[in-house]
Amino acid sequence: MNGEIEHTLRGSWTPSGAASAPLSPSALRWLRHRIGLTETTTPAVPSSLLDVPGSSLADTPRAELEALLGERHVLVDTAARLGRAGGMSYSDLVRRRDGAELAVPDAVLLPSDPELVQGVLEICARHDIAVVPFGGGTSVVGGVDALRGGKNAVVALDLVRLDRLISLDPDSRIAVLQAGMRATEAESLLAAHGFTLGHFPQSFERATIGGFAATRSAGQASSGYGRFEDMVEGVRLATPAGEWKLGVAPASAAGPDLRQLAIGSEGILGVITEVAVRVRPAPRRSRYEAFVVDGWQAGTDAVRALAQERVLADVTRLSDPTETEVQLALSGQLKARALGNFLRAKGVRNPCLLVLGWDAGSRTELKQRRAAAVRALRDVRTVRLGRAAGESWKSHRFSGPRQRDALLDRGVCVETLETATSWSGLSELRSAVRTALVRNLQTGSKPPIVMCHVSHAYETGASLYFTVLAPRDAEHALAQWQRAKEAACDAIAGRGTISHHHAVGVDHRPWLGAEIGDIGTAVLTAAKRAVDPTGILNPGKLIRD
């Protein structure tokens, strides 16, 4: 039961009780030199100093909700409401640190089973109250913003108490999980039965099964285990029009696959209460290894070869020269200098780090898969860094966001964005987004750091994931990022998808029409009308209300 998850004002990523990831003195020195950091630290404003409007949930619906869920599970206190005031994007964190422009829900509802979720929707529909489904609250696109959409009130429907493993069918390799279950909990419950889901996004420590399904999430091992939608066998949704269950067989020709309408619906077509997922036997062996490739083009050629020869490692991750430089610098200057010398001696001018990680059932399988991958790389010159570097990447793979906290404290604008396109357009898209970000983030004399990696590869193309580090414009922090983000999205539109795995939410909505067309928007709007005639579900997200 993970009902104890802390939800006070979330100005940082690091869960309470978990180790933070401070920046080392050498990392700070390097950042000062590279982007011109000042000495100022900008800690979050204490939540006791925030001016939060009172709840506007009227007495009658509140009494009905309390009768349904019990008083303890209808929270109107400021701390609980602030804890669900938005997601985890840079803008969300800056808003909460500054205590400005917070959209706070009027109440937090905590149902414990699908029938109660259905009951909540019926009450909210009757009283015209907006409902924001809330999983781990890790959205980075405004997906859990408490937008009222012209309704009488807005509630956060926190699914934290829907946290049970409903069934596990080992013959079919299908587990039915409740939507509010955290990824960490899902992995440990499945491990007890010898299985894994294999879904490891960087938000693993906080995000939920329902959130993954609602956003078409992709984990770090997507090249081997697939994206989350590839794992979904069935979904159960509560909607204002009634309960909707989808998925009865592994494949079907019974019309369009409506599961795909539910997956990625971002809370606007129903509240996902259960997900049937495909599971795999937990690996007995794994091997993570790092290589260096000379230059971005050689690196993407290497990943394309792995994808097109269908021998991708489960984790296949290529960093561009800037990301490689940053990873080395943040890992310590001595190491960085020694490695730099080693690579220069090998004739590598533009090092790009390539991490490959395999999970397997046996030593033989592991050996065969690795050998096949090495064969596919025969035409690309790679320098092997070995297992220690690969294993080190693996052991730090969820700690990046904790360093984000330390960077935010130091007044750094640190944010990510992502897209995907076909192989032939990948490098042009990377250049276009980089140019847009660099131009729009610069505040002083030194250019911001804009780094990029490929972490999800397909036979026909790949994702691009950008991370920026720039001195924060202290006066106009939100506007600084907003400008850069808009320019990057404009550069993406027409060249790639507006989101490969972060979803649309509020932030990407202006660009969705260009991707799915007017007819696509009309189809989504019609589907919404069918299940949510009065538009109470997650107003302002994905499509225009």
Ligand SMILES: Cc1cc2nc3c(=O)[nH]c(=O)nc-3n(C[C@H](O)[C@H](O)[C@H](O)COP(=O)(O)OP(=O)(O)OC[C@H]3O[C@@H](n4cnc5c(N)ncnc54)[C@H](O)[C@@H]3O)c2cc1C
């Ligand atoms: C540091 C960091 C790293 C991240 N790394 C990754 C990554 O590697 N891969 C990746 O794919 N994403 C990543 N994300 C984005 C985010 O974690 C994913 O979008 C994740 O799937 C959201 O899950 P959640 O449970 O937190 O959902 P929430 O943030 O709570 O909700 C996301 C959206 O889904 C809706 N929703 C949530 N639960 C339900 C439900 N049960 N029924 C209907 N709608 C629902 C919400 O209303 C909202 O619109 C990252 C985010 C952060 C902050």
